[in-house]
Amino acid sequence: SKTISKCYVQVTGMTCASCVANIERNLRREDGIHSILVALMAGKAEVRYNPAVIHPAAIAELIRELGFGATVMENCGEGDGILELVVRGMTCASCVHKIESTLMKTSGVLYCSVALATNKAHIKYDPEAIGPRDVIQVIKDLGFTTSLVKKDRSASHLDHKQEIRQWKRSFVVSLVFCIPVMGLMIYMMVMDSQLSDAHAHHNMSSEEMEALHSSMVLEYQILPGLSVMNFLSFLLCVPVQVFGGWHFYIQASRALRHNTANMDVLVVLATSIAFLYSFIILLVAMAERARVNPVTFFDTPPMLFVFISLGRWLEHVAKGKTSEALARLISLQATEATIVTLGPDNVLLSEEQVDVELVQRGDIVKVVPGGKFPVDGRVIEGHSMVDESLITGEAMPVTKKPGNTVIAGSINQNGSLLISATHVGADTTLSQIVKLVEEAQTSKAPIQQFADKLSGYFVPFIVAVSVVTLFAWIIIGFVDFEIVEKYFLGYNKSISAAEVIIRFAFQASITVLCIACPCSLGLA
Structure with a gap:
């Protein structure tokens, strides 16, 4: 266990449990990775690894290769022992060597790496022996200027606004073109129902029925084999296939590029097969100058994209609300602290504004009225009322006097305080609460781990079932055509039996794919 280190990676682009299973399954196969836990809501992966074999940047690159965004989260869960600095004034390799050799000789510094190209220094130190400001001062004494690398305190990785906009746009585009398609489909169903009633009551022959059916406005042929209905359906389907399904195609291609199959692959397969099959039989009908209009599935992609993109939009809205509490917790943390130097009898000698990460244990920190406490501490001078509702939930402010403890993130109300x-850093009460909430989201119940594992095999299984359905109905149809006739009601009697069998088999196969897309396991 001594050789095992832990790092956190911010992961973006995850949409469902299948994405989580994909990342976990692929990374566990890599050498040097001991374990990995991915939190979908927190957008975060906790990785335990062997630093002799692999490093965090390589882990993030492995996740990026799977089609997700990944960034190593520095100082997350590592305590105060890591310092990232920007060093200015270096001109050559000897400057780098000078900084590294001096720091490595400094008591408490465990590791130091300085990059000339990026002007960055990565330092590991023992917080009990040396503090971050001491390290910065050592570098400054060598004649270089240095500053802390600014970290993202905005919890932007918990923000789902971009995904919400993206799926809302996809839903609106699909809906705009889906409504006319549904209107055309309902109109045709009503007209077919009326024709069936006329056939039943007036004893019309099949030839008269076909003539009446052909006289309908939507069944009128613009060109031989191309009806108004099929032409309008095609025009309405193309924008949905391109714009409404754009994000589905991007995510499906990423998954396929890495030999995995997620729910996006299933959606793209169902809609693409329905669209291409309809387009091809339309071209064949036009080439043959067919008098009977072929049955197409141009209504399938718009309706499927509408429901799935609506589901994705609502999912990201829900995820955004769930992550909001954690984002608010993170935003409660102070960003800066005022460190003071005291003389005899607590006389104020100097003040210095520093980043909260540079505050060391034992520092004297001044907190003015209306300011946030940057760290946990003990009051050494001053009297005030403090709002600690972020921890206690109590709206009434609490009196603070010398000897009382204060909590990071709470708000000082009416008097200046000096605290020790x-x-x-990561040891404050607020940081520990944030860490516990994130760990609670990262940990999984055994049943959830089983569901994630199952969802990884779900898509290939559905595709296999769909292919089996296609060939099974083709075989059944050619062996006993009456079975197909029994289930394929209302087919056009003028087309050949072989075409009827293939159309029904395709319809059954596409139905399997379409029904599996919004299934409960995939959505969960």
């Missing part, structure tokens, strides 16, 4: 820092 007792818990800093």
Whole structure:
């Protein structure tokens, strides 16, 4: 266990449990990775790895290769022992060597790496022996200027606004073109129903029925084999297939590129097969100058994209609300602290504004009225009322006097206080609460792990079932055509038996794919 290190990676682009299973399954196969836990809501992966074999940047690259966004989250869960600095004034390799050799000789510094190209220094140190400001001062004494690498405190990785906009746009585009398609489909169903009633009551012959059916406005042929209905359906389907399904195609291609299959692959397969099959039989009918209009599935892609993109939109809205509490917790943390130097009898000698990450245990911190406490500490001078509702939930402010403890993130109300820092960085109460919430989201129940594992095999299984359905109905149809006739009601009697069998088999096969798309396991 001594050789095992832990890092956190911010992961973007995950949409469902299948994405989580995809990342976990692929990374567990890599050498040097001991374990991985991915939190869908927190957009975060906790990876335990062997630093002698693999490093965090390589882990993030492996996740990016799977088609997701990935960034190593520095200082997340590592305590105060890591420092990322920007160093200015370096001109050559000797400057790098000078900084590294001096820091490595400094008591408490465990590791140091300086990059000339990026002007960055990565330092590991023992917080009990040396503090971050001491490390910065050592570099400054060598004649270089240095500053802390600014970290993202906005919890932007918990923000789902971009995904919400993206899926809302996809839904609206699909809906705009889906409504006319549904209107055409309902109209045709009503007209067919009326024709069936006329056939039943007036004893019309099949030839008279066909003539009456052909006289309908939507069945009128613009060109031989191309009816108004099929032409309008095609025109309405193309924009949905291109614009409404754009994000589905991108995510499906990423998945297929890495030999995995997620729900997007299933949606793309169902809609693409329905569209291409309809387009091809339409071209064949036009080439043959057919008098009977072929049955097409141009209504399938718009309706499927509408429901799936609506589901994705609502899913990201829900995820955004779930992650909002964690984002608010993170935003409660102070970003800066005022460190003071005291003389005899607590006389104020100097003040310095520093980043909250540079506060060390034992520092004297000044907190003015209306300011947030940057760290946990003990009051050494001053009297005030403090709002600690973020921890206690109590709206009434609490009196603070010398000797009382204060909590990071709570708000000082009416008097200046001097506090001695007792818990800093990742050890503060607020940081621990944030860590516990994130760990709670990262941990999984055994049944959830089983469901994630199952969802990884779900898509290939559905595709296999669809292919089996296609060939099974083709075989059944050619062996006993009456079975197909029994289930394929209302087919056009003028087309050949072989065409009827193939159309019904395709319809059954596409139905399997379409029904599986919004299934409960995939959505969960």
